[in-house]
Amino acid sequence: MASVEKYNRVLTIGLDTEGLNLMTSELANVSMYHVDTDDKFEALLEDESEENFIPLIFCGPKLNQFSPYEVAQTIRNTYPQSRIIFILGTTEDLKISTLKKNGASEVFILPNDKSLLNMEFDDVVKLIGSAPGLTRYRAVQLFDIEPEDELPFDLSVFLPMNNKYIKVVKSGDKVRRQQIDKFKEKQVGRVFIDSRQTDQFYDYCAEKLADLxxxxxxxxxxxxxxxxxxxxxxxxxxxxxxxxxxxxxxxxxxxxxxxxxxxxxxxxxxxxxxxxxxxxxxxxxxxxxxxxxxxxxxxxxxxxxxxxxxxxxxxxxxxxxxxxxxxxxxxxxxxxxxxxxxxxxxxxxxxxxxxxxxxxxxxxxxxxxxxxxxxxxxxxxxxxxxxxxxxxxxxxxxxxxxxxxxxxxxxxxxxxxxxxxxxxxxxxxxxxxxxxxxxxxxxxxxxxxxxxxxxxxxxx
Ligand SMILES: [Fe+2]
Ligand SMILES: [Fe+2]
Missing domain, CATH: 1.10.3210 (Hypothetical protein af1432)
Known part of the structure; x- marks a missing residue:
């Protein structure tokens, strides 16, 4: 079975409703394969296809016969190279450290870890690359920005009326004074970058901080x-x-x-x-x-x-x-x-x-x-x-x-x-x-x- 294509690189196992809703809304354009029953889980483990590398696997607590600890362990054995992420609720009585010992790469507890999980989704998008409609935006605070600064990243603003992000400065463009004045007026939490460009953004800020x-x-x-x-x-x-x-x-x-x-x-x-x-x-x-x-x-x-x-x-x-x-x-x-x-x-x-x-x-x-x-x-x-x-x-x-x-x-x-x-x-x-x-x-x-x-x- 050509797993990579089949799962479009994202596989979910036993997610609860909250986790599933979050994933499908935040990653609307990523096609996923959901393993939501014990039978499907067993079938997955028996799948002995050659090409069974799936970079990202999201797991939850909802399988009947397999505890999250067992899921972590078996999935880690089957997919030694994958990033295995658990999304749990506060009610689950599980030890994060034990889950990680059993093979989980990361564990997020909702609702507390929602923003951290969102950053994980940013990385999903980074990994999958530029599929259309897949851009995720991250709010940033501009750092000591000056007219004529050349930005190594795209800058967008959010228009609530249209519920849309609009690119206002393109990567490599110089920023104009009027734009800066506008940002300064409105910027607190209102300027966004494409989450795939966070590294460029951090580098740019670090340079600025070094200069200061x-x-x-x-x-x-x-x-x-x-x-x-x-x-x-x-x-x-x-x-x-x-x-x-x-x-x-x-x-x-x-x-x-x-x-x-x-x-x-x-x-x-x-x-x-x-x-x-x-x-x-x-x-x-x-x-x-x-x-x-x-x-x-x-x-x-x-x-x-x-x-x-x-x-x-x-x-x-x-x-x-x-x-x-x-x-x-x-x-x-x-x-x-x-x-x-x-x-x-x-x-x-x-x-x-x-x-x-x-x-x-x-x-x-x-x-x-x-x-x-x-x-x-x-x-x-x-x-x-x-x-x-x-x-x-x-x-x-x-x-x-x-x-x-x-x-x-x-x-x-x-x-x-x-x-x-x-x-x-x-x-x-x-x-x-x-x-x-x-x-x-x-x-x-x-x-x-x-x-x-x-x-x-x-x-x-
Ligand atoms: Fe302390
Ligand atoms: Fe402390």
């Missing part, structure tokens, strides 16, 4: 710093603007954009592959991956804009700050109830995690500089002296560690949690000021970056 961080750039010092601050502020404003109609999906996409751009920029600057580092330290199998990579990007961007510490140190400290906490679902911050709710050995693990990071990294044959070790060791210290592990007094806590703590808390407050309101970065700063964990001096610098005229004036 380069003391030898053609710009004057003042202009350079101002632009850097504006770019960072705009990114944070889009990541979550705190208003009721804020689009969470857009925020997540722009957060991902920031992570990729910062990682790319720092890779250029330091020669360190952030992707490899994080994989080596955390394994892509851990939930903590997302937390670490967000905190890393936030801390590094804040460092650039406030000139506290070195952006690369903050980025690495962000990646590894909770490396000794693997297995904990979240790094809950702040609040003592969580610590008290833990069993004795868990509590010890939690309270020791800042001090344990270096040792854990050593077991993975990774070393970090003493500066980074110190930032990590102090990331739960508090300005009021009530932090851990050492309950340091305010004067002893280095500003870099405070910046990392701010990033940790911005990330924490920005998450969805049942019964709580998500806070924008600026709202998070208010909450941090109230909880007394950070010195007013450091908070002032961060607030100054995040707040501007444009934050005060009304935005639609």
């Amino acid at each position: 961080n380069d003391p030898n750039s053609a710009m004057s010092e003042t202009e350079r710093k101002q632009k850097l601050q504006t770019s960072v502020r705009d990114l944070f404003a889009t990541i979550h603007d705190g208003s009721d109609n804020a689009d969470f999906e857009v925020g997540r996409q722009v957060m991902k954009q920031s992570e990729s751009v910062v990682a790319k920029f720092l890779e250029k600057k330091t020669g360190i592959s952030f992707h490899k580092q994080i994989e080596a330290a955390l394994g892509s199998t851990e939930d903590s991956y997302t937390h670490a990579s967000s905190v890393s990007a936030i801390a590094s961007l804040l460092s650039m804009a406030t000139e506290i510490g070195k952006p690369e140190d903050l980025a690495l400290a962000g990646l590894f700050h909770d490396v000794a906490l693997l297995g904990f679902k979240h790094d809950p911050y702040p609040g003592d109830e969580f610590v008290e709710s833990l069993e004795a050995d868990e509590r010890k693990k939690y309270l020791d995690h800042p001090m344990d990071a270096q040792r854990v990294l050593k077991t993975k044959k990774m070393t970090i500089t003493p500066e980074i070790v110190k930032i990590i060791e102090q990331h739960h210290e508090r300005n009021d002296g009530k932090g851990f592990p050492q309950a340091l007094s305010a004067a002893k806590i280095i500003p870099e560690a405070q910046l990392l703590s701010i990033a940790d808390q911005i990330e924490y407050y920005g998450q969805f949690r049942p019964g709580e309101q998500r806070l924008s970065p600026l709202q998070a700063i208010d909450a941090i000021e109230k909880n007394g964990s950070i010195s007013l001096e450091v908070l002032f610098k961060v607030r100054k970056v995040l707040k501007s005229e444009s934050n005060i004036s009304t935005r639609d």
Whole structure:
């Protein structure tokens, strides 16, 4: 059987209704082969055709006789090279780590992981290539764009009235001033790129960021710093603007954009592959991956804009700050109830995690500089002296560690949690000021970056 043609490269196995609906609507023009019964599943396994390479297989929980663990294992054996993606609901009582051990490449839990799953769909489209009608768009935040800039990607806007994307700048074209003014007026979450061009887009942004961080750039010092601050502020404003109609999906996409751009920029600057580092330290199998990579990007961007510490140190400290906490679902911050709710050995693990990071990294044959070790060791210290592990007094806590703590808390407050309101970065700063964990001096610098005229004036 010519599987590739038959399945048009996408195969689904036992998806539940929600997963199936999502796939068929998001990938409307991709033809799929759905295995939705035990019989079809057995037939699939017996299919001994020579050409049984299927790059992408989406699996769910709905087969009767085969548990997702068994599906993962058998499909991995049959298709050793495929990317095997599980789409599950929150009600399924399955361990992500076990699924991955059994062969799953990635596991998404709906509805929480919807935006991450959407990015997976972007990759599907990338892989399948340019079938007609298959373009997927990703919201982006333009970075310090100038008239006459030549863009290495297409830029589109969305017209809600027509429910349509319109290409306004073609790849290789120069951007005109009027267009930029228009983007600036409307751009927050309103400019889109073809998801197949994300690499070009990230490269372009990383170049821009490198220029803004380069003391030898053609710009004057003042202009350079101002632009850097504006770019960072705009990114944070889009990541979550705190208003009721804020689009969470857009925020997540722009957060991902920031992570990729910062990682790319720092890779250029330091020669360190952030992707490899994080994989080596955390394994892509851990939930903590997302937390670490967000905190890393936030801390590094804040460092650039406030000139506290070195952006690369903050980025690495962000990646590894909770490396000794693997297995904990979240790094809950702040609040003592969580610590008290833990069993004795868990509590010890939690309270020791800042001090344990270096040792854990050593077991993975990774070393970090003493500066980074110190930032990590102090990331739960508090300005009021009530932090851990050492309950340091305010004067002893280095500003870099405070910046990392701010990033940790911005990330924490920005998450969805049942019964709580998500806070924008600026709202998070208010909450941090109230909880007394950070010195007013450091908070002032961060607030100054995040707040501007444009934050005060009304935005639609
Ligand atoms: Fe932590
Ligand atoms: Fe954390």
